[in-house]
Amino acid sequence: MSDKKPCKSPDNEVLSGESRREFLKKSTLLTAIALTPGVAVKAAEGQWDEKLAGVFEKMLLHVEVNGVKHSLMVEPRVTLLDLLREQLDLTGTKKGCDHGQCGACTVHVDGHRVNSCLTLGVMVNDKKITTIEGLAKGDQLHPMQEAFLKHDGFQCGYCTPGQIMSAVACIREGHANSEGEIREYMSGNICRCGAYPNIVNAIQEVKDGGQTV
């Protein structure tokens, strides 16, 4: 668990806003001294300060996604969902509402399903993320992926990655013991095409098959 691990140093956990502004003041001063006035004016017009600000408003994030370790500089406001889709090109995780109301963005963080749209990227520091792209083993599909294919657990496919990530978690959590329980524990994933009964059938088959998920 992450709370067992002491933070490295309380003070340098993040470069705080105060220190950022301090830096900017200094850097502006330094820039002004070092450069000719004309260049300095251009720098101001070109909003170089803001570009610098951009760099210093970012934080270092260590995260493992589908077994690959990443060290990234991210703004604290970037959600895990946008981080995956826009920065890591892992577009299998979908944006359906961006407000925790549909489940299309479901991924596993340290093995647990969460809505990545309401998770800030900086909050998964040192954690392991699994997305739909990390579920199959090479060419060999995960049993849940196979079951979704067999039972036609989707139509347009947009909610499907979230459904499958949720379905795997549903079994792992021990919440797939009956049709009713599966329906309840799959209710955080909206499917507008209406594949629900097929999704339930797919999950039941994997559960009853006793395969390791």
Next chain:
Amino acid sequence: MKDSAINKEGLSRIDGRLKVTGAARYSAEYTPAGMVYGVLVGSTITKGSIRSIDTKAAEKAPGVLAVISHFNCPKIPGYQIASTEAGKPEPKGTYKLFYNNKILFNGQPIAVVVADTFERALFAATLVKAQYTSQAYQTSLKNNTASAFAAGENGESKRGTVAAWKTAPVKLEQEYVIPSEVHNPMELHSIIAHWDAEDKLTVWDKTQGVKDTQDGIANIFKIPKENIQVNSKFVGGAFGSALQVWPHEVAAIIAARVVKRPVKLMLGRADMFTSVGYRPHTWQKIGIGATEDGKLVGISHEAIGQTSTYEDFNEEPVSVSRSTYACPNVNTNYKLTALDIGSPTWMRGPGEATGAFALESALDELSYALNIDPIELRLKNYAETDPESGKPFSSKYLNEAYKMGADHIGWTDRSPKPASVTKDGWLIGYGMGGGMFGAYRDQATCRAVMIADGTLLLQTAVSDIGPGTGTAMVSIAAEIMDIPAGKIRFEMGDSSLPYAPSQGGSSITATVGSAVNDACKELKEKFSQLAGNTETPDYTKILKDHNLSKLEVTTASKGGDNMNKYAMYSWSVHFVKVCVHPTTGVVKVDKVVCVADSGHIVSPKTARSQIVGGAIGGIGMALMEEVIIDHRYGKLVNNNFADYHIPVNADIPQIEALFINKPDPYINPMGAKGMGEIALIGMAGAVANAVYNATGKRIRQLPITPDKLIGINQSAMVNGS
């Protein structure tokens, strides 16, 4: 060698693997070099004009490349042409983005902010502040029915004697209301626009038809359509919301031109409620009368639907009353009320779904008034020929569908007396309702190429919004060519491919399927000729023998005279069992059986899913979906998935989807008719009818939420049942 699966359970989706692994890329999921992000700013007033827009703060915000509004928007050629025609009033149609200072509805885009990252664009958009001059507005259909006007030339229709129903021995007249509903496909509408050259454009766009989008963009930007490449390989649902070029698409294309970089623009969920259409809020009144033995004497069906001030959206909800049942006297009247709200658009089962809720509810009410079983009543008024045109049907097996559905739901368990059956403290009820939708065959072209290694390549510019078009096409081709489905590659969603129409109106299997059918037959024939009329050609051997790397045909296909000779429809009937809690008003759908009479079923596995999905859409319509506008502000107050409810898994039982599966002899070579619309049409009525059977309370205003049923059956509670 055929896949044995094709004729029994049907093929699994040919693109399924891409979808379950996350490898399927939807329109927002491409990254052309240098791509930046566009975010729209919406009007905060409902009607009036923009006085000024302060964009300074946004322009200064980090990463911002441009803020575009009507003040600085480059002239859009298509807009200018349309508006300068001989000083006439502007023709109605989709409003023109960033064209002038007019505000026509709340949330109308007034600016687009472009920045280097999504977060920066999103934040900068919040910094754009507009000053408005506000005008009085009307957003309530109820308060504005007096200003309703005839919907097009066919607003009124008469057959036989007007108001004949009033003379019938048994009659009733009731009003039925549906609220606006929003398509809400799970994929947010998105576009990436990239100008490859001054007059050359590539878009990755969510659309139901790449060719129509190509035409639409060509018309707006006045560039040759050959110069516009539209890609839409995967579409995350649409249900009608992606049948036209919407202003947000124009915004991205303009933004890309201004910043000279590819621009990605993805609507937010809240925008999905205001920017890409909806099923219009509609008031209906039905008068219906019958003889005591249940023969219909007359039907009167009036409807008033809402539309916008800038576009007359006409979907004919009243047509169902003219065509569904044999009835000598039918008069219908359909009007529109223009409100200061964005335009509605086609939504799954457009018109018919709205009309069928009213008609199927009224039939049910009549059945109780007559004390005749609802199925029996429908059979007594079964139309053997099209009541409207008098033409014979190309095929109709609806009577078999009634029987099949009744058997499977256990209709004999239904009590004809409402509120008379309870189980475990819940009231139990059964209901049924039917749907119909025109079966069409449009024109399409397919290129079929047999490659030396035995791979068959099929190409046509259709989109697949979810039903499994590629899978159906491969099923058709595998059957004709007599090769395994695995050897067939189907390419689509690309405007450079041969013509196919937009995916809408339940016509794609009939239309594109015919093109695939015809192309494959032609190709096979070519092989047969080469080989000297072999029964089943060995394609690879023939190619090798003739030293050919491939053999191909491009075949255009369209319907013939049969479409004029026959009335062509698909039919469905839905059966529902519900449990209603007598004191809290909670409704649980316990069992659903849907039977489709839609000709030969080309792709059984995906067809079944399509019916199930439509039924679930109908359950949403019946029980929970409702757009709510606060008329004081002219603004939606439930533009999100927490407040606008669509069914979740827990709402849905197992659903049996059954098919008559008899080919239609006239519509197309496969004998296949559409089923996307009929899957939903009639379902809401079936649920409402089941709720009545359970409770004795007739809900004529959707959705049937607990508050409408609460305490309705105090007696059932008091009696302790």
Next chain:
Amino acid sequence: MKQFQYTRPSTQQMALDAISKPGAKIIAGGTNLVDLMKRGVTAPDKLVDINHLPLKNITPTHTGLHIGSLALNSVVSENELVLQKFPLLSMALKAGASPQLRNMATVGGNMMQRTRCTYFYDTTMPCNKREPGTGCGAMEGFNRMHAIFGTSNQCIAVNPSDMCVGLAALDAVVIIAGRKGERRIPFTEFHRLPEDHPEIDNHLAKDELIIGVEIPDNNFAKNSYYLKVRDRQSYAFALVSVAAALDIDNGVIKKARLAMGGVAHKPWRLFDAEKWLIGKPISEENFKQAAQMAMAGAKGYEYNSFKLNLAPATINEALKHAAGLV
């Protein structure tokens, strides 16, 4: 969303220091806060991520059960001790949100979640809770989801939590840490009514931190039930919900606990009805009377008057379930 600073304090003291700064806000699960930030309802300058504090424990005490404020909703709902001693809490938790959200949301965060009133969320609308003095959009607007008890002329919003209804019924106590030490307040007094300050949801000071809740042992485990009535079967906020807990001896009620959700600015305890039920035999007749008693002072608005009927019906149903009559 505007840019903000983000810190990850590793001790409670550091966290308390950090949150006392102007513009600072605590983030735990983030399920409500990130949403509010995306909508522009709140725009903190600094987020203090407290997830690294050791507040996830669920441990028995001499008199009951202590649940750390960072314990996840999903973990609490499945915890053996919770299931054994306070199944009502588990039921309430499982009735809320979705499995994914419950995997993120914490006990403390759930207590701090803000109303889901549409006028509160839409920054273009008037709302005294979001922006004091702008008026209440809901009062004469679309108020179907709104309060029927304890409203003021400033605000008719409801607290959206299910967990809190369960904890209110179970006489939980909130343990709060401040820079001057700890204090404990009854759960029922943690949230407040809107009165003239609807912008203030509860009695937690800005520089304080919820560190846990304690639930005293009781005899309700066998006869408790959480019933939530909503517009769909799952993943929806309550129209009305009821937490009912009974201590029954030989068919006679020794103690009763009742709380309602979806009806007030705070979890709404039904003290009078509880008292009245003491000594009464379990029967639908008595439950109905108790339910009617609970409705004293209720006031409906244009779109939520159905709650005046739905609330007593739900109380009655919940009591029937708790008593094993269903």
